[in-house]
Structures are given as structure tokens and as C-alpha cells.
Amino acid sequence: MIFFFLSSGLFLGWSLGANDAANVFGSAVGTKMVSFKKAAIIAGIFVILGAVIQGAGGTHTLGSLGNIDAIAGSFTVALSAAITVFYMTKFKLPVSTTQAIVGGIIGWNFYTGNPTNIDSLTKILITWVAGPILGAIFAVILYQLFKLILRRTKPHLLKLDAFLRLALLVVGAFGSYSLGANNIANVMGIFVSAAPKTDLDLVLFTLSGIQQLFLVGGIAIAIGIFTYSKKIMERVGNSIVQLSSEAALIVVLSHSIVLFIFSSQSLSDFVASFGLPPIPLVPVSSSQVIVGSIIGIGLLKGGRGIKFSILGQISIGWVTTPILAGLMAFFALFFINNVFKLKVTEDSELINPFTQKHTEIDSNNTYNTISDTSILTNAFNLDSQFVSKPKDQYISIENDTVLEKVNLQVEDSSSTPILATNNSELGTSSSLWKKFTFVLLALIILLIIWYLFSGSKFDESKNRAIVKKMEEFQKAEQELIESELKNANLKKQHLQNELKFKNRESVNFALHIIQKDKVFQKLKEKIDKIKNETDSDNRKQLIQDLSNFVNQNLNTDKDKESFNIHVEEENREFFTRLHQLHSGITQNERRLCSLIRLNFASKEIASILNISPKSVEMNRYRLRKKLSVPASQNLNDYISKI
Amino acid sequence: MGVLFKTADTVISSINEFLDAIDQGALVFKQGVNNYLNKETKEFSDNIETILKLESHADKIRKQIENDLYIYSLLPQFRGDVMVLLEKLDDIIDTAKEIILQFDVEGPNIPIELNNDFSKLTDASVLSVESLIPAVRAYFNDVNAVKDRLHRVYYYEKESDKLADNIKRRLFKELENLKLSEKIHLRYFALHVENLSDVAQEVADLLSIMAIKRSL
Numbered sequence: 001m002i003f004f005f006l007s008s009g010l011f012l013g014w015s016l017g018a019n020d021a022a023n024v025f026g027s028a029v030g031t032k033m034v035s036f037k038k039a040a041i042i043a044g045i046f047v048i049l050g051a052v053i054q055g056a057g058g059t060h061t062l063g064s065l066g067n068i069d070a071i072a073g074s075f076t077v078a079l080s081a082a083i084t085v086f087y088m089t090k091f092k093l094p095v096s097t098t099q100a101i102v103g104g105i106i107g108w109n110f111y112t113g114n115p116t117n118i119d120s121l122t123k124i125l126i127t128w129v130a131g132p133i134l135g136a137i138f139a140v141i142l143y144q145l146f147k148l149i150l151r152r153t154k155p156h157l158l159k160l161d162a163f164l165r166l167a168l169l170v171v172g173a174f175g176s177y178s179l180g181a182n183n184i185a186n187v188m189g190i191f192v193s194a195a196p197k198t199d200l201d202l203v204l205f206t207l208s209g210i211q212q213l214f215l216v217g218g219i220a221i222a223i224g225i226f227t228y229s230k231k232i233m234e235r236v237g238n239s240i241v242q243l244s245s246e247a248a249l250i251v252v253l254s255h256s257i258v259l260f261i262f263s264s265q266s267l268s269d270f271v272a273s274f275g276l277p278p279i280p281l282v283p284v285s286s287s288q289v290i291v292g293s294i295i296g297i298g299l300l301k302g303g304r305g306i307k308f309s310i311l312g313q314i315s316i317g318w319v320t321t322p323i324l325a326g327l328m329a330f331f332a333l334f335f336i337n338n339v340f341k342l343k344v345t346e347d348s349e350l351i352n353p354f355t356q357k358h359t360e361i362d363s364n365n366t367y368n369t370i371s372d373t374s375i376l377t378n379a380f381n382l383d384s385q386f387v388s389k390p391k392d393q394y395i396s397i398e399n400d401t402v403l404e405k406v407n408l409q410v411e412d413s414s415s416t417p418i419l420a421t422n423n424s425e426l427g428t429s430s431s432l433w434k435k436f437t438f439v440l441l442a443l444i445i446l447l448i449i450w451y452l453f454s455g456s457k458f459d460e461s462k463n464r465a466i467v468k469k470m471e472e473f474q475k476a477e478q479e480l481i482e483s484e485l486k487n488a489n490l491k492k493q494h495l496q497n498e499l500k501f502k503n504r505e506s507v508n509f510a511l512h513i514i515q516k517d518k519v520f521q522k523l524k525e526k527i528d529k530i531k532n533e534t535d536s537d538n539r540k541q542l543i544q545d546l547s548n549f550v551n552q553n554l555n556t557d558k559d560k561e562s563f564n565i566h567v568e569e570e571n572r573e574f575f576t577r578l579h580q581l582h583s584g585i586t587q588n589e590r591r592l593c594s595l596i597r598l599n600f601a602s603k604e605i606a607s608i609l610n611i612s613p614k615s616v617e618m619n620r621y622r623l624r625k626k627l628s629v630p631a632s633q634n635l636n637d638y639i640s641k642i
Numbered sequence: 643m644g645v646l647f648k649t650a651d652t653v654i655s656s657i658n659e660f661l662d663a664i665d666q667g668a669l670v671f672k673q674g675v676n677n678y679l680n681k682e683t684k685e686f687s688d689n690i691e692t693i694l695k696l697e698s699h700a701d702k703i704r705k706q707i708e709n710d711l712y713i714y715s716l717l718p719q720f721r722g723d724v725m726v727l728l729e730k731l732d733d734i735i736d737t738a739k740e741i742i743l744q745f746d747v748e749g750p751n752i753p754i755e756l757n758n759d760f761s762k763l764t765d766a767s768v769l770s771v772e773s774l775i776p777a778v779r780a781y782f783n784d785v786n787a788v789k790d791r792l793h794r795v796y797y798y799e800k801e802s803d804k805l806a807d808n809i810k811r812r813l814f815k816e817l818e819n820l821k822l823s824e825k826i827h828l829r830y831f832a833l834h835v836e837n838l839s840d841v842a843q844e845v846a847d848l849l850s851i852m853a854i855k856r857s858l
Contacts, residue, residue: 032718157724157782157856158650158657161717165646245719517821 002194005071008079010220013187015085016097017047017224020183020286022232023255024175027248028168029233033161036230042169043176043229044222050180050263051188051218052211057265057281058185059192059210065120066105067193073112073344074190076336077104080329081186084321095321096285099128101186103322107329111337112345123280128318131258131284132292138254139296146250164245171253178259180218185283188217193346251293258289288314327443519553571597577642582627589623596620596639649714656707657782660728661775663700667693667735668771668838674742675764675835679757690742697739704728723852730845731778734771737841741834750831751824753817756809763805763835770798770839777849781856788853795846799839806836 021043028034068074081100088095102124109116155163195209207215261267262284272278291314333344526546533539571594578585578593585593595605602620606613620635629638674689707728711721752760773794780787809832813825820828 032715151786154784156650156654157720158654158716159647162646162650517823 002071005075005194006191006216008075008082009187009191009217012078012082012085012097012101013184013217013220014224014228015082015089016183016187017221017226018228019089019224019232020097020179021047021176021221021225021229023286023290024179024252025168025172025229026233027245027252028165028172029230031245031248033165033245034168034172036233038169039172039233040226040229042173043225046173046176047180047221047225048215048218050177050182051184051214051221052180052207054177054181054263054265055184055188055214055218056210057263057268058182058283059189061120061123061280061282062101062105062185062189063192064117065102065124066109066114066116068105068108068190069193069346070343071191071194072336072340072342073108073333074194076332076344077101077108077190077329078187080104080107080332081325084325084328088321088324095317096288097183097186098283098285099318099321100325101190101283103325104329105190106322107326108333108344110326111330111333114345124282125318127262127280127282127284128288131262131289132295132314134258134261135254135289135292136296136299138257139250139293140300142254143247143250143297143300146246150246161245164249167249168245168252171249171256175252175256175259178256178263179286180221182259182263182283183286184214184217184221187220188213189283247297251290251297254293254296255286255289258293259284259286285317288317522549574642581642585626588619589626592616592619592623593639596636597642599636646714649710650716653707653710653714653716654782656703656710657728658779660700660703660707660731661778663696663703664731664735665772665775667696667700667738668768670696671738671742671838672764672768675745676761678745679752679760686746690746693735693739693742697735700732700735704732720852720856723848723855727778727781727845727848727852730841730848734774734838734841734845737838738771741838744831744834748827750827752828752831753820755817756812756828759805759809759812760832760835763802763809763832766798766802766805767835767839767842770795770802770842773798774842774845774849777846781849781853785853785856788849792846792850795842799843799846802836802839806832 021040025034025039025043029036029039068077078101081097081104084100084103085095085097102121106116106121108114150160191213192210195213197209199209200207200212261279262282264279265281268279268281295311336342337344523546526542526549530539530542530546533542574594574597575590578590591609592605595608600608602613602616606616609616611619624635627635627638629635670689670693674686674693677683677686677689708725711717711725717724773791777788777791777795780791810829813820813828813832817825
């Protein structure tokens, strides 16, 4: 049965693990500097260690705010807090488990009539504001220090990367420990009354009853980390790390220090030993400290791009979350108490305003007057219902007997003299008034905030729609630019190819001119030699040499080579298609095809290929056969259509 | 975790080795062009051999660094940038090798009057590369110093532009005894040598953006 009642706390722990582990390891996992598996294992272990070793401080403060002594009460308060967190997260409203649980406890106080310790409440409220501010201060100091060290040591980027990985793991472990130590109070603090009474001996160490309870809560947080935090880590991590890995490390470190400060009893004692006020040990919102730290670094960098509206949202969260959780707890306790007839507090005198009243009636007969009842009736309308319906389903079992007595006393009142109302009675009715005025006030505040927030949400949704449209427009524009860029790139590529070809052509041209020069030089030398030769035989021989030389140069004419290159370049695509259609075609036939395609006449082709026109005709005939072109079709037409 | 630091040390020494190869490649290129200008054929051939070796060595180290960056998931935020930087740096030694080979294959006929101009152009181009290397090293060690070092690259790039223009002007306006073909041929070589500083400038542009990204 106890595990059923613990389930709401475990659920709260699970959601805390799922959400808040991202604050510690989000940056490391988001940037893939640490794998999720490694981060989850470290976070899980250290959360449990923090909860078991150092979790008592925050619990004590929450206990002083409202010591929930019945397990059903703890269950209801934790469930109300969990539902509040769940729904506020669902509707993307700023929420913190800490604030929800505090609201739940205050709701329990209201319901049971337990006085709320204003000192504890003030302490808690101050730390909520101080948490993000301290986070920002620590972040600024640590960031400056870190930058100074980097400037002095000038580590290599890769060494810095390795160091950051290690540091993110160490700081993550410290952050997880602090998270467990500070936030376990939210999860298990209200179940302290249900903690085992015996210690658990584990040979090496012994776990007290409360530590056993915290171990269970810590495990719930760890399960939350393993099962659900991956996506949140990747999402939150990326938004945090927009600063840089170094800044992200500092943010996590300052967050961890703040959480540690607000959960370390030894540190608090140490501060107190100097005559300073001890540090209050209060669970603070991990997310809000992270946001504070990021804003601190943002301000240090000039404050550009900081969304200051987030501060407003945090402030709204400070008010709405506790009120909502408190109201939910109040009504849930009423329901649990009256429908399931479960005790939500061990102190039956505290429960229900009416119990208080009737107990007083029992002890003091001077209350047995009709006017006494009528005062109550006037003070609280519901009272008349209770009077007329003594066994109303809304009233607890204990109250029924008391109310029966009241009825009896009311019946006897005609014979009893009317007594003046005393001060304590007035006090009770005014306390009733106070409670319901508080509840009403809370509802009104909540409604106002909701109205304001929904207004801003409406504006936000309008803005979001505009932003979405702008994004769409930008996307379309970007696509257009990209396609233009693609076209430009293609054009560039084409021009580059052309340039490359022209360059080659120019180089060829240059080389060709050099070659020609050499040929002409040799030609001149040979002619001079012939001119100077007197012997006719030798002269004939020299003329023959000259003729051979000219022929040789004609055959290897660079002009033709360059022309061939040009033809090849021009017909590259044509050759590919031709090869696909007729794979067995030879190099010469291919060249002939390209010349036919360029509409050269047979005579021209003969001149280009340095063969006779007859040979060209013969080659054309052979080509026609090879390409299987029917006699009825013109070869030129066929080739030009390829 | 010790493995992580050890891997970081290995990659750091590989990066340094790669940068040394680029730096040496630029120096060998300078030597090669000067040897060609002074018609010292044997030394020029040695230079070609050295630059080919350096280029293939640089390629090998670059691939090794890229593999290590991926395998050990190093520098997740800057990995892409660093890899592009290494590739662009590799282009420098590739370009130097290509130019030297063009000298060898095409054998441009550089008149003695232009020897000094070509030598100066080569010096300026190589200086732009030499100035780039410390800037690249600064990116890894002291990102704030990158900007201070990059301005030299831009300066020498402009210088080599001017010197290349000067060569072209002299080719077509002063050296009338050269044939048009030779002028055109030499113009291309002036462009080739100048191209080395252009590649260095491209790397400098990339590096300055990367430095801004790192300091954010």
C-alpha cells in the first residue's frame, strides 16, 4: 500500500529526472561532446548519491513549511504538484517542481488548518529569486576567470576540446549530485513520515530510514533520466550551447554551485561559524538557475540576443505554479478526505474548520446557544447545510458525531439562555474567513495572471504566426536564391569549361606557332642549301629531301591536330550518343561521322582527313552499311538526328 | 579520458606536420622557380621531386587528420570548418606542384630581362603562403591573434598582383623582340605564379570567418 502512496512522488521524481537532467548534461549531449549513454549513467549515479548523502537539508525546510504527517496527504500533495507540472509543461507555461511542491504544501496547510510558517515561506521565496541571480553572478565570475586562464595558457583547440569533454563530465557529475541533493526534497520530502523506522545495514555503510526513502526517489529520478531525457537534452542542449562549449560549461558549473550551496548543511554551518546568517537549505528550480546563468553570460557579452521576456515568464512561474498547485492540492485533499475517507493528517483536531469549532463546543458549554450556531451560519454559509444535514457526505466520519452533538445542543437551545459570543469563537470564524478569503484571493490572482498571460500568449501566437509567415517567405526567398546560385554555378562551370578549352586552344596555338616557326626556319635553311648547291645530283637529292620534309610536316600538321581537338570538344555529347547506338564504331568512322554532322562536303572532308575524295565516298558507303542506314534515307540526315 | 588527451596530442602533431609540409612546399616552390630562372636543371629536377613528395605526404596527413576527427568525434562544433581549412591548405601545395610541373613540361622561354620580375613575383606569392601558416597555427592556439597575422597575407597577395601586372605590361609593351606566342606563353606563367597567392588569400578569407565563429 505504501508504494501506491509513494507512486505520486515517484512520478514527480521521474518527471524531474526527465526534465532537469537536461540542464546538467544538455549542452554536452546536444553538441555530441558526451554520448547520451555516458551522460545518463553518470547523471543517474550522482543524482542518487546526492539525494542519499545530502538530501536532508531541503527536506527540513519543506517540513518546517508544512509537516505532512499522513501518507494519504503526502500522496495527494505530490500528485497535485505532479499534475500541475505536467499540465503547465504541456501548455508550455513556465513551471518548476520546487514551486509546485511548495504550493501543494501550502494547500495542505490551508486544508488542514496547519499554520504556514511565514519565516520558512519567506526563506523559500527569497531563494527562488536569489537562485537565478546567484546563477548569473557565478556565471559572470567563472566565465571571466575561464577566459583569463585561456588567454594565459593558450591551449591548442584540440587540447581545449579534450579538456572541455572531461570538464563537462566532471561538472555534469557535480551538477547531478547537486540536483539530487537539492531537488530530492521536492520528490520525497513530503513522504518523510512514511520513511522506514529501521536502518538498512549494507556492510560498508548504513542507510537511515530517510536515506532509504531518498534512495527510492533518487532511483525514480535516474529512471526519468534514462527513459525520457534524451530528446529534452538534445533540444535544451542545443539552445544552451548557442553560446559556445566554454560558456555552456560555465553555465552548468554555476548552476551546480548554486544548487550545491542551497543544499549543503556543512557549507551552511561553515558560513554560520563566521557569525554570518546560515545559508537557507531550500530546493531551488534547476531550470531557472540555468536561465539566470545564461542571461549572466549574455549580459557579459553585451546583452545582444537575450530574450528578457523569459525573466517575466520566470516571475509569473513563481506566482502561478504555487497557487495552481496549492488550489489543486486543497481540492484534491478535500476529495480524498471526504470521498475515500482517508486521513490526510494525523492531527484530527487540525482537519476541517468545523472540527475545531465542535471540539471547543464539547469543552465549553457556554457555546450551546442558537445564536452561537447562527453566528457560524452567517460566517460560513456551508455551515447551515451542515447543521441541517448533520450526516452530509462532505463531512468526515469524526465530524459526524460532533455535529450530532451540535444538533442536540441546537434543539436544547430554546431552554438555554443565550450567551454572549466569546473571543475564541470569533477568532475561529475569522480564521475561516481568512482561509476562504485566501483561497478566493489566490483564485483571483490566478485568473488575473492567466488573463494577462493568455493575452501575451495571444500576442505571442499572433507574433508566432507572423514569424512563421516570415520564415516561409524567407524559405521561399532562400530557395529562389539557391536555385539562382545553382544556375549561376552551372553557368560558372560552363564558362570555366569554356575558359579551360580556350586556354588549351591558346596554348596549342602558341605551341603551334613555335612549331611553325621552327619548320619555316628549317625550310629556309634547306632552300638556302639548295640555292648554294652547285652539283645537280646533290641538288635533286636536296629537293627530294625538301619535298619529303614538306610532306612530313603536312601530315603531322598541328593545325589538324588542334582542329581535331576542337571537333572532339564540340561533339563530345554526340559521340556519347553515337557510342550508345553503335558501340562497334571505329575512331576513323567516328571522325567521319562528326565531319558529316558538321555538314562538310566530301571534298572538304577529303582535304581535312588528307585522303582522296573517292576514299571519302567509299568510307561513307561503309559507314552507311555499319550504321544500317537504309538506301532511302540520307546519311547526313540520319547522323544529324543522332 | 587519458586516451582522449593522447588522441588530441596525436592530431595536434599531425596538424603541425601538415602545416610544415605546406610551408616547406612553398619554400621548395620558390627555390624551384629560381632554379628554373637560373637554368639550374639538376636542382630544378630535385625541387620537382621534393615538391611531389611533400604534396603526397600532405595529402596523406590530411586524410589521417580527417579520419581521426571523425573516428574520435573531436571538435564537434568546429570539425566541418577545420576540415574545409585543411582541404583549402592542401590546395596551396597542389597549386605549387602544378605550377612547377608546368614549368617543367612547357619550358617557357623566360628572357633574362624578366628573371628578376619573375623572381620577385615568386617571392611575393610564397610570402603570402608563409604569412598564412602562422595565422593558421594561431587559429588553433590563440584565436585572437589570427586577425593580426592575416593582414600580411592580404598585403603580399596585392603585391603579387601588382608584380604580375608589371610582368604582363613589360611583356607586351617593352619586350618587342619576343614573339607573340612567347608573350602569351609567359603571360600565362605570370598568372600561374600569381595564382598561388590567390589560393592563400582564399584560405585567409575562410580563416578570418572561422576566427570570428570561434570567438563568439
